[in-house]
Amino acid sequence: MTDRDKGKATRLVEGGRRKEWRRRLVNPPVERASTILFDSVADLHASRPALGTYRYGLQGTATQWALAEALTELEPGAAGTALYSSGLAAITTPLLAVLEPGDELLATDSVYGPTRRFCDSFLSRYGVATRYYDPLVGSGIADLIGNRTRAILLESPGSLTMEVQDVPGICAIARKRGIVTLLDNTWATPLLFPAIAAGVDITVLAATKYVGGHADVMLGAATATPDHYDRLQEISWDLGHCVSPDDAWLGSRGLRTMAVRLKQHEESALKVADWLKSQPQVGRVLHPAFSDCPGHEQWKRDFHGSSGLFSFELKGARAAFIDGLELFGIGYSWGGYESLALPISPYRTTSTAPAPNLVRLHIGLEDPDDLIADLGESLAALER
Template sequence: MTERKPGIGTKLVEGGRRKEWRGRLVTPPVERASTILFDSVADLENGTPRLGEYRYGLQGTATHWALSEALTQLEQGAAGTALFSSGLSAITGTLLALLSPGDELLVTDSVYGPTRRFCDTILKRFGIVTTYYAPLIGADIADLITERTRAIILESPGSHTMEIQDVPAICAAAADRDVVTVIDNTWATPLFFPALSAGVDITILAATKYVAGHADLLLGTATATAKYFTRIQRTAWDLGHAVSADDAWLALRGLRTMAVRLKQHQENALTVAGWLKQQPRVGQVLHPALADCPGHELWSRDFKGSSGLFSFELTGANDAERAAFVDRLDMFGIGYSWGGYESLALPVNPIRTASTAPADNLIRLHIGLEDPDDLIADLAASFAAM
């Protein structure tokens, strides 16, 4: 009999539910701990920190290990998942694990703003040089790789402007020169883009968004191949990164329903984006599943779906008019982050140093799980008042 590989929905339901961690409960419980007690000094001194072994709160408890294991199982070829206290700290912790003074780093120009800030301030202070590249560079990234290039950061789609990158081409060029690739895969998650299968070495999620799914916690994850996992996990501990057991448990609860939530975010966002496309005051709709979005053909080639976040251009609007458009919305919250069950709207201003943004005058929407007709009515009222 050939062994069946479980589907993604099954993995989300079963991941991390080892009997030794959950006993007779369905779900591994919240195990809060700083101190772990040993039977003797010899026992305490015996062994090294590792996931799955009680040692000190920093190394986690069954609650954390269950979340790590469930996430690792979503990526083929993954050796493990390190947990961090936020999406941003997963990115910065991973970079600190990989880079040394004198190294060069290539970063997509569409990168999440605080990642750019970390590169331009703290990494710069430690003698690491960042070069930004055009998100659509593809295989031509090879021309930017020097003897000193140690890592390439990808984010697909990019923050605010949503460009889809040619991840396999960039990773192939990197692998040729033994350069490590790191992707911020928060938008797609492994469900819509299994990053390690596309050639990426380390994939990062701001689990704050779709994994948690309820806008009530901060958490980051770095899932890596065997070549890099131990180094990243060790660095996370050396830096003292810890995640509360309550947050790990909530994230694990969120993960169980991520597939159904993402399906609905996808459907609702496509309905709203399609409607926006028909509106006279709307220019480009930067949604990876629509032809307006740079790299749309790569999305069609590589992705299994689209989530709830996209941007659109409010043509001819100045900053005050964009702000007024958002202020008038009733159903869309105004605030940072995304990936929760609720809809959000924000005027955004892309930062570019190495390329041109596809559009300005952008408003970013996160489409939640409300009825899309209600969201459309709210948007229509704000257009009508313009």
């Protein structure tokens, strides 16, 4: 059986577990190192930064290489993966790798808030202009591309409001125009949406979320095609990005069970979301798998399933509702085994946010019936 014939769950289990890295162990061990010693000056001068080459701690050890290789193997056609200490760093560094002063970036209007802040502040000072487009623009992106446009930043589903974009269509137009495409694929991961196969040049994961899976590690990853990987890795090292071996090991540990966890997240989230749709205190439920979610047809066409994150409109006091929950934590991030609830206020410049009183839920690995009971009690308290 060739690697191409193996299913994604098998690749999750086997990826990065080279025998020369793990020896007789099941998992590559945690190798902590700053200084690497060479047998001679000639060996030192002959060393080059590369996956699998011990050179200096910044370029990693087998612990980091194992995670990077495993993530690359989930994206057929990719050349390699660069690791970062956060999901935000995994977005901002690729942008710096493909943009120069005087360039223009087209970014989806549903982009992650800190990414928008980076574009409007740092990139602006760097001499890069950002224009935001409606996430449902589809083939209309061709009319927005200007002479200075060098990259398009997508996020699908959109952060907070869950719009699903026509990623293959936008990427096909961009490729014809010589424009680089970048996608924040954290919600779906490569298991539910194979980004490189869809035409994306650089796909990004906040690996803090589903890759880690246990709310105990900060981690990011950017996987690139052969045309962009070398430049991406080069600028990552130039900027001093380095993931600790302990964090990389936690990422690899979480990766092995991501397929089974995502199935449970999906099943439970669909059950909870479907229940919420029938509640009188709830307005629109924004879940890509539901037919009334913006871009649902693209989700149905391109995705292999859904994850545990969605939003809904609440007809009542958000703070009181969220404070009344017992099984849902209140906090940023998501993707761990625990359920979370968060009041959200989407910001838009080119399109209208779906509702002014939104709550975002991440459905964890608890019994979904218990989560529904908890939500029901808090909704009933609002009525009282």
